[in-house]
Amino acid sequence: MAKAKHVICVRRDAKIEDNAAKKFEQAFYHALFVGTLSTCEAFKSAKAQLKMDSQIAENEEEKFQILTQSHLDHHCEPLVRIPEGSCINLYPEPRFRHSIPSNVDDFLGREIDLYEILCILEDCRLVIIKGVPGIGKNSVVKAMANFLQERRVFMDGIVYMTARGMQTTDSVLAQIEFICNTESSEDLGKSKQEITVSKINTLIVDKNMLIIIDNAEDPLNGDKINFRDFLHSILSSNPRLKIV
DSSP, X not given: OTTOSEEEEEOTTOOOOHHHHHHHHHHHHHHHHTSSOOHHHHHHHHHHHHHHOTTSOTTGGGGEEEEESOSSSOOOOOOOOOOOOOOOOOSOOOSBOOOOOOOOTTOOSOHHHHHHHHHHHHHOSBXXXXXXXXXXXXXXXXXXXXXXXXXXXXXXXXXXXXXXXXXXXXXXXXXXXHHTTOOOOOOTXXXXXXXXXXXXXXXXXXXXXXXXXXXXXXXXHHSHHHHHHHHHHHHHHOTXXXXX
């Protein structure tokens, strides 16, 4: 235990429910930092709250253990109260802060899928998630987007769009353009699609960002060549961009 006065752990032979671990953690730190309890008292309080929770399995609280430097005549004091202060966000605001759909309720049992996608995304700039309808692709993508946004993995932000029902690349470009709030421009020397791609490339140049195109199979099936050319163009022009 080195110089740690307290260590909170779980019995080696025990398996803890995720929900129980989260509720214990919340109750313990709330009692420790908001209340006036010592570490040992906060530990007992968290176990008591877990025991009274009807959504937690019986005796789940007994799996948590607290180790102290001395089991004999152990005494600990409440933490010194820290005065309230203001919160200062040192991160720059991302250029793209558009709304990402919230996680679905009861997103359980997909942590391995989410982890594997995140590992692939770390090494690859274009990630395609496919599968039969109804297996939860959208739910995993939403969870991934929220996970990345909360941790500011992409410092310039995340653009999330759905391409459901879009059969042309122009429709996808117009939607991305709308989300990014790009300004319209006139250029009679280029086609409508080339103008839009050029504007998007200008907007996201050198940006550390992620574009998520949900239901991308619709434009891919309806306008395969142009859609692939579009993806190739923006990925080639913007080395810090990734697409899912």
